[in-house]
Amino acid sequence: xxxxxxxxxxxxxxxxxxxxxxxxxxxxxxxxxxxxxxxxxxxxxxxxxxxxxxxxxxxxxxxxxxxxxxxxxxxxxxxxxxxxxxxxxxxxxxxxxxxxxxxxxxxxxxxxxxxxxxxxxxxxxxxxxxxxxxxxxxxxxxxxxxxxxxxxxxxxxxxxxxxxxxxxxxxxxxxxxxxxxxxxxxxxxxxxxxxxxxxxxxxxxxxxxxxxxxxxxxxxxxxxxxxxxxxxxxxxxxxxxxxxxxxxxxxxxxxxxxxxxxxxxxxxxxxxxxxxxxxxxxxxxxxxxxxxxxxxxxxxxxxxxxxxxxxxxxxxxxxxxxxxxxxxxxxxxxxxxxxxxxxxxxxxxxxxxxxxxxxxxxxxxxxx
Amino acid sequence: xxxxxxxxxxxxxxxxxxxxxxxxxxxxxxxxxxxxxxxxxxxxxxxxxxxxxxxxxxxxxxxxxxxxxxxxxxxxxxxxxxxxxxxxxxxxxxxxxxxxxxxxxxxxxxxxxxxxxxxxxxxxxxxxxxxxxxxxxxxxxxxxxxxxxxxxxxxxxxxxxxxxxxxxxxxxxxxxxxxxxxxxxxxxxxxxxxxxxxxxxxxxxxxxxxxxxxxxxxxxxxxxxxxxxxxxxxxxxxxxxxxxxxxxxxxxxxxxxxxxxxxxxxxxxxxxxxxxxxxxxxxxxxxxxxxxxxxxxxxxxxxxxxxxxxxxxxxxxxxxxxxxxxxxxxxxxxxxxxxxxxxxxxxxxxxxxxxxxxxxxxxxxxxxxxxxxxxxxxxxxxxxxxxxxxxxxxxxxxxxxxxxxxxxxxxxxxxxxxxxxxxxxxxxxxx
Numbered sequence: 001x002x003x004x005x006x007x008x009x010x011x012x013x014x015x016x017x018x019x020x021x022x023x024x025x026x027x028x029x030x031x032x033x034x035x036x037x038x039x040x041x042x043x044x045x046x047x048x049x050x051x052x053x054x055x056x057x058x059x060x061x062x063x064x065x066x067x068x069x070x071x072x073x074x075x076x077x078x079x080x081x082x083x084x085x086x087x088x089x090x091x092x093x094x095x096x097x098x099x100x101x102x103x104x105x106x107x108x109x110x111x112x113x114x115x116x117x118x119x120x121x122x123x124x125x126x127x128x129x130x131x132x133x134x135x136x137x138x139x140x141x142x143x144x145x146x147x148x149x150x151x152x153x154x155x156x157x158x159x160x161x162x163x164x165x166x167x168x169x170x171x172x173x174x175x176x177x178x179x180x181x182x183x184x185x186x187x188x189x190x191x192x193x194x195x196x197x198x199x200x201x202x203x204x205x206x207x208x209x210x211x212x213x214x215x216x217x218x219x220x221x222x223x224x225x226x227x228x229x230x231x232x233x234x235x236x237x238x239x240x241x242x243x244x245x246x247x248x249x250x251x252x253x254x255x256x257x258x259x260x261x262x263x264x265x266x267x268x269x270x271x272x273x274x275x276x277x278x279x280x281x282x283x284x285x286x287x288x289x290x291x292x293x294x295x296x297x298x299x300x301x302x303x304x305x306x307x308x309x310x311x312x313x314x315x316x317x318x319x320x321x322x323x324x325x326x327x328x329x330x331x332x333x334x335x336x337x338x339x340x341x342x343x344x345x346x347x348x349x350x351x352x353x354x355x356x357x358x359x360x361x362x363x364x365x366x367x368x
Numbered sequence: 369x370x371x372x373x374x375x376x377x378x379x380x381x382x383x384x385x386x387x388x389x390x391x392x393x394x395x396x397x398x399x400x401x402x403x404x405x406x407x408x409x410x411x412x413x414x415x416x417x418x419x420x421x422x423x424x425x426x427x428x429x430x431x432x433x434x435x436x437x438x439x440x441x442x443x444x445x446x447x448x449x450x451x452x453x454x455x456x457x458x459x460x461x462x463x464x465x466x467x468x469x470x471x472x473x474x475x476x477x478x479x480x481x482x483x484x485x486x487x488x489x490x491x492x493x494x495x496x497x498x499x500x501x502x503x504x505x506x507x508x509x510x511x512x513x514x515x516x517x518x519x520x521x522x523x524x525x526x527x528x529x530x531x532x533x534x535x536x537x538x539x540x541x542x543x544x545x546x547x548x549x550x551x552x553x554x555x556x557x558x559x560x561x562x563x564x565x566x567x568x569x570x571x572x573x574x575x576x577x578x579x580x581x582x583x584x585x586x587x588x589x590x591x592x593x594x595x596x597x598x599x600x601x602x603x604x605x606x607x608x609x610x611x612x613x614x615x616x617x618x619x620x621x622x623x624x625x626x627x628x629x630x631x632x633x634x635x636x637x638x639x640x641x642x643x644x645x646x647x648x649x650x651x652x653x654x655x656x657x658x659x660x661x662x663x664x665x666x667x668x669x670x671x672x673x674x675x676x677x678x679x680x681x682x683x684x685x686x687x688x689x690x691x692x693x694x695x696x697x698x699x700x701x702x703x704x705x706x707x708x709x710x711x712x713x714x715x716x717x718x719x720x721x722x723x724x725x726x727x728x729x730x731x732x733x734x735x736x737x738x739x740x741x742x743x744x745x746x747x748x749x750x751x752x753x754x755x756x757x758x759x760x761x762x763x764x765x766x767x768x769x770x771x772x773x774x775x776x777x778x779x780x781x782x783x784x785x786x787x788x789x790x791x792x793x794x795x796x797x798x799x
Contacts, residue, residue: 066575093578099609104567104602108610111571111586114556115506117578119571131598138561139568145764147549147557148540154767184765184773208767237770285770 028218029164029354030258034225035195040232047227050220052194053082053159056201057120059231061090064118066155067205069095071105071122079124080161080220106132106158110140110210113153118205126162126214127171133179140210141185154208157201161217162190163255163306164352169345175254175307175338180212181284181316187211187236188283190254194225199234200281207236216254239287241294245274248300248365251291251317253280256304256353263358273366283313291317292324299330300365304353309337331368336361429639429651431682434658437710439719441658448661450499452726458499458519458657459721460735462491462714465515467739468524469687472531475747476545476691481531483545487514489655489686492713493619495519496660497681500668501587506572507555508565508588511546512619512685516589520553528746534753535797540760562594566603566616570676573607573614577674585613585671587664592680593624595638601645607676608646615667616647616678619654621685626698642678654681655713658720684711757797758784 038044047055060067069083075097077084087095098105102123109121123129129136136158144152163175180188187209191197197215204211242257243264250260257279267273276294280286295301301321303314318333336353344351396419403414434446441447450458469486476484487494494515501507507516517527526538530548533541539549539557549557556565556572569588576584594600595618607614618638622629635641642649648670652659660681667677684707688695695704721727762777763769769777784791 066578068574068578096610099602099605101598101602101605103598104570104606107564107567107599107602108571108574108606111568111573112575113571114568115572115575117575134561135564135567135599139559139564142559143557144767146539146543146547146559147551148538148542149764150538150549150551151557152767187766285766285772288772 028166028222029349029352030255031262032193032219032223033258033261034223035193038226038228039195039199039234040228040230043229044226045229046224047194047198048219048221048224049191049194049197049215050080050082052198052225052227053201053215054084054086055227055229056198056205057083057086058089059202060118060120060205061086061094063231066116067094067118067120068112069120069122070098070108072100072124073097074122078122080217082159082215082220083122102128102131103135106135106140109156109158110135110143110153113155113210114143114151116155118155119157120205121156121158123158123160125172125174125217126160126176127174129158129160129176129212132158136180136186136210136212137183141183143185143210145185152208153210156210157204157207157213158211159201159213159215161220162214163216163218164343164348165218166348167345168343170342173343173348175214175305177214177253177283177305178307178311178313178316181313183284185210186284188214189236189281190214190216190283191281192216192254192257192279193219193223194227196234196240196279196281198227199232200236202231203233203236206233211236214254218255234281237282237285237287239281239290240279241276241290242279243275243277245276245298247273247275247298248302248362249276249278249291249294249298250358250362251278251280251301251303252305253283254306256306259353259355259358260304262355263362266355266359267362271363271366275362280317286317288320288324292321295321295325296328299328300368301329302334302336302358302362302365304336304358306338306352308340309335310340312337331365334361334365423635426636426640428636429649429680431651431653432659432663433653433656434662435656435716435720437716437719439716439721439723441720446658446662448658448665450661452724454499455721455724456726458495459717459727460739461515461519462495462717463732463735464524464739464742465491465494465518466714467736468514468518468527468743471740471743471747472528473687473691480747480751481545483691484531485511485546485690486687487512489684489707489711489713490619490621491515492657492717493617493654493660493681493683495717496657497587497617497664497679500661500664502584502668504554504584505668506569506576506584506586508569508572508586509555509558510562510565510590510594510619511558511560512591513589514546514548517548517550517553517555520550520555522548522550522553522555524742524746525750526550528743528750529753532750532753533755534750535756536750536753537756540756540764542760563590563597563599563603566590566594566597566599567606569616570603570607570610570612570614573612573671573676574610577611577613582613583672585615585668587615587617589617589619591624592618592620592622592629592638593627593632595641596632604641604645604647604678611674612676613671613674614676615664615671616676617664618678618680619683620680621654621683623685623689623695623699625689625693626695628699637680637682639678639680642680647676647678649678649680651680651682654683655711655716657713657717683713754797755795757799758793
């Protein structure tokens with residue numbers, strides 16, 4: 001009897017594993033690590049990242065009568081439901097659909113901001129932000145500079161869902177942050193969860209510089225936290241040290257941060273090694289101080305991002321780290337990234353820089 | 369003159385009928401007992417006869433004119449009532465513009481400024497449109513609209529300072545010459561990428577629309593070449609679907625650098641795209657300042673009702689594209705000559721003023737001389753002024769200078785302490 005129970009239990013476990021492997025292949029290459037800290041005191045509510053973003057936009061639309069929210073399919077709430085209920089609440093002239101044209105959305109948004117309004121533009125997927133590249137890089141980024149400060153489009157924030165989602169293939173999975181990181185004048189921000197998303201988005205919306213806010217779409221529903229209901233902001237241009245350790249520094253942003261937190265746990269469990277884990281949050285301008293202080297302390301650094309390796313933002317970090325921390329480095333800076341290929345459909349599990357690739361790189365870094 | 373026009377009109381009409389008879393591409397007749405389709409994408413009648421439409425299916429949009437080449441008003445009802453003083457001011461601005469173009473073009477040839485673009489042949493477009501707007505209206509320009517800027521009150525000094533990039537240029541010497549801008553005069557700083565200003569103008573117009581009791585419109589200038597950019601299509605479509613108080617003003621001068629309009633589009637110019645996208649549209653004679661004035665005045669009224677307007681002003685780019693271009697490489701001199709002599713907006717407008725007794729050759733000579741001396745004097749002064757401090761190179765990238773840029777500024781400062789002799793530091797202001 002006992003053996004039967006054990007046998008059944010074994011079968012069940014195996015079944016559960018199969019299911020979880022299946023769902024892992026489709027949606028979950030990471031375990032979500034919710035934030036436990038409260039950025040502000042006061043009432044909290046359970047929110048997923050979609051709701052936190054909705055909440056930030058709701059606060060902005062309520063407080064700032066110049067603020068408008070627009071993009072493709074935003075009127076009915078957006079394909080990811082981030083704008084849910086906002087048109088009903090604020091009216092069609094403040095929350096509206098645009099024609100299907102990304103360069104138009106970006107240009108229109110710049111014009112609104114130039115005229116002094118707060119423009120919240122949505123690009124349906126970050127993969128489709130490239131038609132707006134000219135407007136964002138040649139226009140938005142350079143508006144203040146080229147006019148000698150006479151004109152600016154600081155009221156502009158472009159939101160776009162980014163990164164892997166399990167089955168997004170080439171054009172529903174991209175992480176384009178490095179393309180924008182080369183455009184002086186822009187701010188580029190990626191949140192790792194609901195609390196960060198609300199605080200950072202509110203900062204972007206109030207920032208006097210144009211911002212590109214990239215939202216890891218896999219977190220919209222899967223990430224839930226107790227988010228302060230009240231208004232709060234989180235500083236732009238600052239990284240956050242989430243875990244303190246001594247042997248290595250792990251740096252990432254967005255979804256990948258959760259992969260790195262798990263790798264830090266694996267390292268602790270399997271190797272007894274403790275790591276600093278840093279969420280960069282702001283890609284441009286980025287927080288050199290937090291990163292370099294950590295690497296000077298640990299002497300080893302692993303950077304990981306979903307975007308392809310070559311000229312990914314990890315390259316910028318690695319180059320700066322070797323310049324600033326040369327005498328403290330015990331090993332070459334390691335980069336674990338997406339491969340230098342378009343983001344594939346069925347190969348996603350072997351494309352992503354998952355926990356095992358990061359863990360493997362960390363062991364090599366520690367053994368160097 | 370009137371007879372000649374009548375005759376050519378008859379010829380044109382006969383030609384059109386021939387085209388229609390020969391063409392299989394005219395609009396199909398609707399003979400179906402009045403049945404209409406109820407598709408969400410379009411409400412239209414059904415037809416049972418299969419016919420494709422093409423550029424010959426519609427008559428070309430006519431060109432609105434108010435005066436003859438000799439300054440004579442064709443239809444008295446169409447003569448705008450502009451005060452005499454304003455008319456003279458408009459003409460003077462054209463002359464000032466011309467003198468600036470002449471002297472700055474030459475100064476580029478002499479290597480005194482790095483680049484220049486003239487406005488020859490398009491003076492009527494600038495003054496006719498600018499005079500019909502309110503100073504509160506926001507201008508988004510392409511780069512060949514200097515007359516609008518002058519008429520708006522930008523001084524010759526401000527403009528020439530920009531061309532020299534000296535310490536008094538409000539743009540702080542960062543952009544190439546002719547990339548003017550003035551927040552005080554509601555002129556958004558010009559940038560080189562073509563047509564990018566078009567959807568931006570629509571966004572700004574949307575922001576105006578949301579102001580209570582809005583009395584401001586946005587005008588957006590662009591050439592027929594720029595209209596081929598994707599941003600132009602975006603702008604037309606956004607303006608129409610979002611009901612924005614914007615006037616799109618196309619300067620169709622026949623060329624985009626060396627590319628003739630026949631290689632730019634195959635439809636009926638830029639104007640034909642207006643109704644297709646839901647814009648109120650008119651085509652005007654851009655060499656006829658009064659026609660432009662009337663069109664923009666009425667467009668402004670429509671725009672204030674949140675009805676976006678497209679104006680296509682037909683003109684001819686008499687000068688080279690820029691100082692980096694020799695247009696004789698791609699067009700005959702006789703063609704340029706014709707437009708410079710017979711169709712000059714400046715001489716047409718002058719003839720009109722003369723008929724009204726507001727101007728004569730003597731006044732013309734005297735003002736030409738005055739305008740010329742203003743430019744020459746200003747150039748001498750602007751040339752002497754230093755360029756802004758080199759640190760201005762790193763200001764205004766962001767609202768506040770981020771740490772990494774502060775570091776780079778420090779790095780350059782240290783570099784200049786050691787190697788300053790290798791840089792033209794005496795040309796820049798010092799601290």
